Amino acid sequence: MSLLLLYVGICWYVDFSIFQSSLLMAGSLLPVATLKKEQDTEDNQLMGLGSSGSTMIFQFKYDEIFTLLDITSNCEAILGFDRTALLMEPSLWLERINSLDLLRVKEELESLPKTDRLSVEYRFKHKKGHDVWLRDEYVPNYDEHHRLINVSGIRWDITKWKFKEEKLTLSERQYRACIDYAPDGVAIIDGQGEFCHINEMMLKITGHSSYTLGRRSIIDLINLDSRKEGKAWFAKLLSEKRANGEFCCEKRNGAEQYLSMSGTALDDDHFLIYVKDITAEHLSKMRIERRDHLLFALVQSMNKLLAFDDEAQNVEEHIQKDILEYLGNALSVDVVFLSMCKRLQNQKTEGFEIIETWQHENVTQCELEKGTEFTWQGGATSWRNRFITNRYVIERQETDFASLNSHPLMVQSGCNSIFMVPMLVKNEFWGFMGFGKNDTEKKWKLVDRRVLVAAVDSIMLAIRNRIAQHEIAAANIELEKAIEKSNLMAIESEKANQAKSEFVANMSHEIRTPMNSILGFTGLLLDSSLSPEHREWLNIVQASGNSLLSLVNNILDFSKIEAGSLEIERNPMTFKSCVEDVTGILSHEAAKRDLQLTFEVDEKVPHSILSDEARIKEILLNLVGNAVKFTHEGYVKIQVAVQGSKKLKSGDMCCIECSVTDTGIGMQESALHNIFQPFAQADTSTTRKYGGTGLGLAISRSLCRNLGGDIHVESKYGEGSKFTFTIMAEVSEDVRILNAQVQKPVVRDSLEIDENSKMGEQYPLSILVAEDNKTNQKVLRLILKKIGYSAEFVENGKLAAQAVTRNYYDLVFMDVHMPEMDGYEATRTIRTYENEHSDVKNHYIIALTAHAMKGDKEKCLASGMDDYLTKPVNLKALKVALKKCISHQGIH
Secondary structure (H helix, E strand, C coil), X not given: CEEEEEECCEEEEEECHHHHHHHEECCEECCHHHHHHHCCHHHHHHHHHHCCCCEEEEEEECCCCCCEEEECCCHHHHHCCCHHHHHHCCCHXXXXXXXXXXXXXXXXXXXXXXXXXXXXXXXXXXXXXXEEEEEEEEXXXXXXXCCEEEEEEEEEECHHHHHHXXXXXXXXXXXXXXXXXXXXXXXXXXXXXXXXXXXXXXXXXXXXXXXXXXXXXXXHHECHHHHHHHHHHHHHHHHHCEEEEEEEEECCCCXXXXXXXXXXXXXXXXXXXXXXXXXXHHHHHHHHXXXXXXXXXXXXXXXXXXXXXXXXXXXXXXXXXXHHHHHHHHHCCCEEEEEEEEEECCCCEEEEEEXXXXXCCCCCCCCCCCCCEEECCHHHHHHHHHXXXXXXXXXXXXXXXXXXXXXXXXHHHCCCEEXXXXXXXXXXXXXXXXXXXXXXXXXXXXXXXXXXXXXXXXXXXXXXXXXXHHHHHHHHHHHHHHHHHHHHHHHHHHHHHHHHHHHHHHHHHHHHHHHHHHHHHHHHHHCCCCCHHHHHHHHHXXXXXXXXXXXXXXXXXXXXXXXXXXXXXXXXXXXXXXXXXXXXXXXXXXXXXXXXXXXXXXXXXXXCEEECHHHHHHHHHHHXXXXXXXXXXXXXXXXXXXXXXXXXXXXXXXXXXXXXXXXXXXXXXXXXXXXXXXXXCCCHHHHHHHCCCCCHHHHHHHHHHHCCXXXXXXXXXXXXXXXXXXXXXXXXXXXXXXXXXXXXXXXXXXXXXXCCCCXXXXXXXXXXXXXXXXXXXXXXXXHHHHCCCCXXXXXXXXXXXXXXXXXXXXXXXXXXXXXXXXXXXXXXXXXXXXXXXXXXXXXXXXXXXXXXXXXXXXXXXXXXXXXXXXXXXXXXXXXXXXXXXXXXXXXX
């Protein structure tokens, strides 16, 4: 064993066997004095080195405390302790090692059995109290049973060298660190290629020790087969001062490895070499190249297969010799053949026929010919079953070709080993493809087997695709017919949906038109002097009319939801205000039933959110209204909370949960599963007793889901129910501030209406009404008169357009559905007239229509109208519309 000792550019080579064999004899330690007399000249030289002022030789036992066995006498000059003191107190050495280095030294010593040499540097407290720097080199000694018995070592006092190292400039230390701690192997070589300095990574990469590399040049690392390229690389390095190369090298254990070497000149005689192990990359590159070669062969094969005319009906017509040649060369085999299963006519038995063959140009013994037929005789009888179970068959020629046990296929192919892969067409065994080798190894590696199976599968995929083209063409014809039929059905369905929408819109219009008269006159009569009996009758009529109107609204909502056209708005609102409004609306009905109607809003619920206030009110009105309707005594309670404990801030998304609990009639558990289905009732008898269509809960569920939440129910028959719904909403700024910002420019909020006088007396308006229905004209005339307004009436849009050319009107109520000219066309005509006459002030046009479907309002506004009211006319909504008009026209 030898060591290469490197310090500050100085290179020492020490043959460790000189003192190793001398210190260890038959497993026992002899006195150093006796050894000196028996050593030869080299031993005396080494012991002389060991007796020098800065170098000593020692040996210790490999145990828990690494007991010192012997040491040369110059230890006193280095350590301050004489030889006797150290041998009498074996643990003295470890105890004096600096605490900062002790753990590292012990870890290094414990790794001795895993290596053939070890070096370590540490600080040792001299007997006089100061620290000295030591460097130890250890070599483990084993007995004949390969058991580690003791360790031989050599120790140097490197204090002066360390002192010199500390005086190195910063750039020199950085340079050494770059080399010693580089992630790649780094070495400094001289002009002969011999190593002057080697970092630890270089030793790990090559597997050699520093002593071994110290006796070899960098060219010696390169295999003989690559030695010529290595010398050329070194010559280029010497001449051009820079060179790169990749070479096949040999590790210490004899294994091949591929190294990348990059060299650059430090000065005229020294070169810095970077070495990287690229074995994995090189092998991967070779595998990729082989894969690319195979893929190219497969692509060429499939291109050939796909290039044939569609007229070819037989599979074998698609496969030519070129395809077999591509595969044979890519897979490095000697023979490739393709066979097809058939019934042999001459022998009236089943067998197979060779329909194509290829052999390498160096193969001469193959006698397989196209058209040769074989039977499933001998060992081949099991091939068919093995094809199905194993996906391949390997047949080897164990004896000479004249053996009676050999199948004729083996004899005529002249191959020692054949790998055969089945070919399936429509899940039926069609034939097989064989690949033969003549080498004596006769082994098919797993990777080769997989490659061959994949190659045949790829070919068969192309063949099956060609066969399927005819079937696909026929299927395409049928598909085109089906698509055509489907398109016709889609057109019919679209027509049906359109007809349905038109029907719902027309029905809504037709129902709202008479309802306008019914509710209008009912409201007017209720405001007159009536007997108690007549007032009760009219209240019943008005309630029935409102119920019918509610039903129409539900049907419209359900139609929108079913068509997927329901729109959700996102405006600032207060959830608590929604609850207050709903309880205010239903409190009268609850009081009549002697019910407690209460609500609780958790303080964590955001004051302001962005959501659709109208839709939330619709859900609450539905749930709370049902609770009041189905509760005879007790209470109805509304509770609002926010899910989660996170403190919310503006912009956060939150989940608001609202529950409506009652002590009403409750429901059977069997009825709960379909309670949210359209037109469903928990009990059909409730329809007769309480009324209702069963649309309300279905609409409420759809609204909750459109608002990002859902709804569910808990109920116990005879005890009450609890409906809980959730919505997702964005936390907004203070809704009162936002509303103030929105309402700031609107003048109507500043309008003050004297409750003791009529609105028309305070804010007079000239009004034109375009309405073709005489009854609706009369209702609107009376309602307007009630609040102090009179109006001019025309029966269609054409007359309305003519009227504005004669007179100016502050307000025009425009029906949409009229004869001769509808409201849309009339509005566009009026706007055109206004644009053509700059001296004419724009008329304020309000749509007054029974059309309340999705898009009707937008259509009215798009035609040029300013506002939109639906029939039946609601006095409160009418007053709001009039206020808008007054504000817009600037009437005081």
